[in-house]
Amino acid sequence: MPLVYLMRRESFCASHRLHTDLLSDDENRRLFGKCNSPNGHGHNYVLEVSLRGEPDLKTGLLMNLTELKHILQEVILSRVDHRHLNLDVAEFSKTNPTTENLAIVFWRMLEEKISKKLLYEVRVFETEKNSAYYRGE
Amino acid sequence: MPLVYLMRRESFCASHRLHTDLLSDDENRRLFGKCNSPNGHGHNYVLEVSLRGEPDLKTGLLMNLTELKHILQEVILSRVDHRHLNLDVAEFSKTNPTTENLAIVFWRMLEEKISKKLLYEVRVFETEKNSAYYRGE
Amino acid sequence: MPLVYLMRRESFCASHRLHTDLLSDDENRRLFGKCNSPNGHGHNYVLEVSLRGEPDLKTGLLMNLTELKHILQEVILSRVDHRHLNLDVAEFSKTNPTTENLAIVFWRMLEEKISKKLLYEVRVFETEKNSAYYRGE
Amino acid sequence: MPLVYLMRRESFCASHRLHTDLLSDDENRRLFGKCNSPNGHGHNYVLEVSLRGEPDLKTGLLMNLTELKHILQEVILSRVDHRHLNLDVAEFSKTNPTTENLAIVFWRMLEEKISKKLLYEVRVFETEKNSAYYRGE
Amino acid sequence: MPLVYLMRRESFCASHRLHTDLLSDDENRRLFGKCNSPNGHGHNYVLEVSLRGEPDLKTGLLMNLTELKHILQEVILSRVDHRHLNLDVAEFSKTNPTTENLAIVFWRMLEEKISKKLLYEVRVFETEKNSAYYRGE
Amino acid sequence: MPLVYLMRRESFCASHRLHTDLLSDDENRRLFGKCNSPNGHGHNYVLEVSLRGEPDLKTGLLMNLTELKHILQEVILSRVDHRHLNLDVAEFSKTNPTTENLAIVFWRMLEEKISKKLLYEVRVFETEKNSAYYRGE
Numbered sequence: 001m002p003l004v005y006l007m008r009r010e011s012f013c014a015s016h017r018l019h020t021d022l023l024s025d026d027e028n029r030r031l032f033g034k035c036n037s038p039n040g041h042g043h044n045y046v047l048e049v050s051l052r053g054e055p056d057l058k059t060g061l062l063m064n065l066t067e068l069k070h071i072l073q074e075v076i077l078s079r080v081d082h083r084h085l086n087l088d089v090a091e092f093s094k095t096n097p098t099t100e101n102l103a104i105v106f107w108r109m110l111e112e113k114i115s116k117k118l119l120y121e122v123r124v125f126e127t128e129k130n131s132a133y134y135r136g137e
Numbered sequence: 138m139p140l141v142y143l144m145r146r147e148s149f150c151a152s153h154r155l156h157t158d159l160l161s162d163d164e165n166r167r168l169f170g171k172c173n174s175p176n177g178h179g180h181n182y183v184l185e186v187s188l189r190g191e192p193d194l195k196t197g198l199l200m201n202l203t204e205l206k207h208i209l210q211e212v213i214l215s216r217v218d219h220r221h222l223n224l225d226v227a228e229f230s231k232t233n234p235t236t237e238n239l240a241i242v243f244w245r246m247l248e249e250k251i252s253k254k255l256l257y258e259v260r261v262f263e264t265e266k267n268s269a270y271y272r273g274e
Numbered sequence: 275m276p277l278v279y280l281m282r283r284e285s286f287c288a289s290h291r292l293h294t295d296l297l298s299d300d301e302n303r304r305l306f307g308k309c310n311s312p313n314g315h316g317h318n319y320v321l322e323v324s325l326r327g328e329p330d331l332k333t334g335l336l337m338n339l340t341e342l343k344h345i346l347q348e349v350i351l352s353r354v355d356h357r358h359l360n361l362d363v364a365e366f367s368k369t370n371p372t373t374e375n376l377a378i379v380f381w382r383m384l385e386e387k388i389s390k391k392l393l394y395e396v397r398v399f400e401t402e403k404n405s406a407y408y409r410g411e
Numbered sequence: 412m413p414l415v416y417l418m419r420r421e422s423f424c425a426s427h428r429l430h431t432d433l434l435s436d437d438e439n440r441r442l443f444g445k446c447n448s449p450n451g452h453g454h455n456y457v458l459e460v461s462l463r464g465e466p467d468l469k470t471g472l473l474m475n476l477t478e479l480k481h482i483l484q485e486v487i488l489s490r491v492d493h494r495h496l497n498l499d500v501a502e503f504s505k506t507n508p509t510t511e512n513l514a515i516v517f518w519r520m521l522e523e524k525i526s527k528k529l530l531y532e533v534r535v536f537e538t539e540k541n542s543a544y545y546r547g548e
Numbered sequence: 549m550p551l552v553y554l555m556r557r558e559s560f561c562a563s564h565r566l567h568t569d570l571l572s573d574d575e576n577r578r579l580f581g582k583c584n585s586p587n588g589h590g591h592n593y594v595l596e597v598s599l600r601g602e603p604d605l606k607t608g609l610l611m612n613l614t615e616l617k618h619i620l621q622e623v624i625l626s627r628v629d630h631r632h633l634n635l636d637v638a639e640f641s642k643t644n645p646t647t648e649n650l651a652i653v654f655w656r657m658l659e660e661k662i663s664k665k666l667l668y669e670v671r672v673f674e675t676e677k678n679s680a681y682y683r684g685e
Numbered sequence: 686m687p688l689v690y691l692m693r694r695e696s697f698c699a700s701h702r703l704h705t706d707l708l709s710d711d712e713n714r715r716l717f718g719k720c721n722s723p724n725g726h727g728h729n730y731v732l733e734v735s736l737r738g739e740p741d742l743k744t745g746l747l748m749n750l751t752e753l754k755h756i757l758q759e760v761i762l763s764r765v766d767h768r769h770l771n772l773d774v775a776e777f778s779k780t781n782p783t784t785e786n787l788a789i790v791f792w793r794m795l796e797e798k799i800s801k802k803l804l805y806e807v808r809v810f811e812t813e814k815n816s817a818y819y820r821g822e
Contacts, residue, residue, distance in 0.1 A: 002515050002545060002547075002548065003545075003546075003548040004511045004514060004515060004543055004544070004545050005543060005544045005545070005546075006510070006511060006542075006543045007541070007542045007543070007544075008540060008541060009539060009540045009541075009542075010540070011264075013178045013179060013180055013264065014178050014179060015152040015176065015177050015178050015179040015221070016179070020743060020744060020745070022743040022744075023743065023744070031744065031749065033751060034218065034219035035219060037219050037220055037221075037225070039152065039177075039220070039221035039224040039225055040152050040176075040177070040179070040221055041150045041151050041152050041179055041218075041219040041220060041221065042150060042151060042152040042153070042177070042178055042179005042180055042181075043150055043179055043180065043181050044179075044180050044181045044264050044265075055509070055511045055512070055515075058431060058433040058434065059431060059433075059434070059442065059507060059509070060431070060506065060507035060508075060509040060511055060512040061509055061511065062511050062543070064442065065541055066444060081171065081178075082171035082172060082174050082178040083174055083176070083178060084152070084174075084176035084177055084178065087176040088174070088176055095745065096744060096745035097745075098740070098744070098745040098746055099691070100689045100691060100740045100745055100746065100747050101740070101745040103689060104687050104689060104740075127148075127150065127181050128181075128694060129693060129694045129695070130692070130693060130694075130750055131691075131692045131694075132689055132690060132691045132692070132747070133689070133690045133692075134687060134688075134689050134690070135688075135690075136687075137687065137688040139652050139682060139684075139685065140682075140683075140685040141648045141651060141652060141680055141681070141682050142680060142681045142682070142683075143647070143648060143679075143680045144678070144679045144680070144681075145677060145678060146676060146677045146678075146679075147677070157332060157333060157334070159332040159333075160332065160333070168333065168338065170340060192646070192648040192649070192652075195568060195570040195571065196568060196570075196571070196579065196644060196646070197568070197643065197644035197645075197646040197648055197649040198646055198648060199648050199680070201579065202678055203581060232334065233333060233334035234334075235329070235333070235334040235335055236280070237278045237280060237329040237334055237335060237336050238329070238334040240278060241276050241278060241329075265283060266282060266283045266284070267281070267282060267283075267339055268280075268281045268283075269278055269279060269280045269281070269336070270278070270279045270281075271276060271277075271278050271279070272277075272279075273276075274276065274277040285538075287452045287453060287454055287538065288452050288453055289426040289450065289451050289452050289453040289495070290453070294606060294607060294608070296606040296607075297606065297607070305607065305612065307614060308492065308493035309493060311493050311494060311495075311499070313426065313451075313494070313495035313498040313499055314426050314450075314451070314453070314495055315424045315425050315426050315453055315492075315493040315494060315495065316424060316425055316426040316427070316451070316452055316453005316454055316455075317424055317453055317454065317455050318453075318454050318455040318538050318539075355445065355452075356445035356446060356448050356452040357448060357450070357452060358426070358448075358450035358451055358452065361450040362448070362450055369608065370607060370608035371608075372603070372607070372608040372609055373554070374552045374554060374603045374608055374609065374610050375603070375608040377552060378550050378552060378603075401422075401424065401455050402455075402557060403556060403557045403558070404555070404556060404557075404613055405554075405555045405557075406552055406553060406554045406555070406610070407552070407553045407555075408550060408551075408552050408553070409551075409553075410550075411550070411551040413789050413819060413821075413822065414819075414820075414822040415785045415788060415789060415817055415818070415819050416817060416818045416819070416820075417784070417785060417816075417817045418815070418816045418817070418818075419814060419815060420813060420814045420815075420816075421814070466783070466785045466786070466789075469705060469707040469708065470705060470707075470708070470716065470781060470783070471705070471780065471781035471782075471783040471785055471786040472783055472785060473785050473817070475716065476815055477718060559812075561726045561727060561728055561812065562726050562727055563700040563724065563725050563726050563727040563769070564727070582766065582767035583767060585767050585768060585769075585773070587700065587725075587768070587769035587772040587773055588700050588724075588725065588727070588769055589698045589699050589700050589727055589766075589767040589768060589769065590698060590699055590700040590701070590725070590726055590727005590728055590729075591698055591727055591728065591729050592727075592728050592729045592812050592813075629719065629726075630719035630720060630722050630726040631722060631724070631726060632700070632722075632724035632725055632726065635724040636722070636724055675696075675698065675729050676729075
């Protein structure tokens with residue numbers, strides 16, 4: 001049976017501020033520059049989730065994209081879209097919302113609904129120029 | 138002499154919250170939905186500024202794009218990029234930062250540096266799906 | 275009061291076939307080439323609807339984009355998305371679904387819900403390379 | 412010798428209908444929703460084919476992109492562009508044209524012209540949001 | 549009869565150098581900066597040509613897009629694609645190939661094949677950020 | 686500790702000519718077609734550089750994107766942007782500037798500043814349709 005990859009792309013709009021309490025205010029400013037601006041700034045984030053497995057012999061589907069869309073909506077988008085990541089999303093109250101951490105945190109959110117065997121990659125674009133991805137390694 | 142149009146596209150990342158003190162909290166929530174979320178959310182805004190006029194006979198330039206880039210940087214981007222529009226930008230402390238108002242406010246900011254005769258259109262994309270433009274009418 | 279333009283972009287997936295009963299089968303083939311293929315082909319169409327008017331003084335909105343989104347969904351998308359334009363949409367049973375005609379027909383569909391004074395432009399992209407727009411002229 | 416990857420992107424416009432005779436009409440409707448609409452709907456598909464190997468020492472080419480373009484045109488595009496996949500393409504008369512199956516079927520079409528050692532990945536975007544890829548695993 | 553607009557997008561790859569013999573070498577360097585680099589640099593230009601008129605009653609076409617495509621190929625693309633604009637294209641031997649001048653020169657090339665009444669706009673993108681358009685005014 | 690991938694996208698404008706002295710002029714013309722045009726042509730190249738490693742526990746960064754941006758600017762962009770690759774960049778004086786070779790050469794340029802353990806992939810898009818990537822294999 002062939003192994004195939006399936007990817008669904010979504011987007012959400014959120015605020016964030018790069019800042020960690022483990023560094024001084026001065027160190028935060030030096031390290032994160034304008035991304036450390038106190039009231040936060042925001043992005044149209046793009047989220048790409050990829051699965052990997054054998055499609056069903058009858059239907060030709062690895063997973064129904066409507067089902068994947070609903071999982072992404074329920075597990076991630078409903079919690080982060082039109083929110084301030086640092087202030088409104090518990091996972092980022094102590095974890096700096098860098099693009100790297102977003103990819104890792106979203107992977108962990110998805111593991112509750114999608115088996116580790118099926119989940120292949122979670123990719124987050126902060127802008128067209130900056131993105132991070134995580135493959136559970 | 139031919140009349141030509143010249144457009145420069147820039148982008149910036151900012152937070153905003155749709156909210157006006159002229160309505161009750163309840164009316165704000167009903168009208169703006171998730172865009173009224175208290176801590177704000179954000180976008181990768183795209184800004185497109187168009188000029189209209191006769192290019193210089195010698196150089197073939199309507200305006201040097203490097204000059205236009207610097208004007209946009211100085212007059213608009215340096216004040217809104219990586220900021221919270223409602224909290225950090227004076228023009229939006231009492232004006233609701235809708236896409237419509239961004240286009241109008243940015244036009245007015247530019248009028249200080251670019252003659253009304255030359256300025257043709259200011260367009261703002263909040264997302265790929267939503268945009269507004271103003272032509273000084 | 276400033277006059278501002280507001281644009282909403284949507285997309286839909288549909289089949290169509292370029293063919294008119296006013297020409298012979300041979301003329302249709304010569305004129306429309308592979309677009310005349312009998313079983314039809316399809317596109318991810320992009321629809322851009324622009325309004326023009328004065329934004330509300332209190333809210334800063336020309337029209338609530340959520341309302342515009344619902345109108346587009348009800349009047350156009352619910353009737354054409356995931357359909358075969360020639361076979362499933364009454365307006366194209368006798369009208370050739372060229373990009374030009376799509377723009378004109380969608381404008382007329384919208385006039386039932388949006389005042390002529392407010393409606394400014396309906397644009398349809400068949401592909402990234404081909405598009406048509408209509409301004410009610 | 413360095414191993415390099417080369418990717419060519421093409422696009423084609425086609426109709427399809429998600430439907431399998433292995434399920435009842437009712438099951439098809441429940442499973443595929445509006446994608447099961449009887450007359451089909453369509454997409455501007457994007458096809459990305461990647462090769463992997465050592466570039467020629469003299470020319471610096473892994474494969475001449477003009478040759479790859481011609482292979483894609485001959486083997487895939489000439490058979491699917493501006494067609495109805497279920498009705499006009501033999502490979503999908505009994506195989507449900509899901510994005511997953513398109514990637515697998517296109518890989519098999521290409522194997523007739525490109526050695527398995529060179530072929531690395533076939534990716535198909537149904538829309539910007541949905542895609543599948545196959546690596547011959 | 550409704551007036552409709554039809555747009556065709558093409559792209560071409562070319563080198564150019566911003567430089568005019570009407571200024572000294574020093575003035576050229578100051579004015580055009582890195583765009584004055586002696587051996588030239590290049591772009592994936594995007595060309596958008598828009599027509600305006602009444603579509604044919606029978607066919608629903610303003611102009612057959614295949615015909616428009618062939619005109620663009622013959623009149624513009626065959627002369628500028630994969631060329632050095634200053635060195636290989638007569639129109640730019642004495643005219644500085646700014647984006648403004650490209651729009652004006654391409655309009656004049658097209659006037660030989662498309663009636664002034666039908667031609668509405670010629671737009672040239674040098675990059676995603678910089679573009680110019682000309683409407684024959 | 687999770688292994689995460691970080692990608693930065695940049696672009697640059699350059700001329701090039703596909704040509705190798707190891708073949709005759711005739712062979713060059715046959716092999717490279719219009720890409721062998723004597724005065725060169727140009728592209729808006731897109732460069733994507735990906736790193737792979739464990740993000741810092743405190744800051745959540747794999748590498749500060751501002752630092753990566755500066756490295757790309759210093760090591761690659763300052764040498765190729767607005768240049769003619771064959772004539773202005775030493776690495777391509779004898780190496781044919783195919784997309785494949787660009788990816789390999791840029792990887793080698795980066796190895797001077799970024800540890801081999803961290804560098805994961807260098808990808809170069811010549812156009813939206815053609816790209817090559819190299820992973821140091």
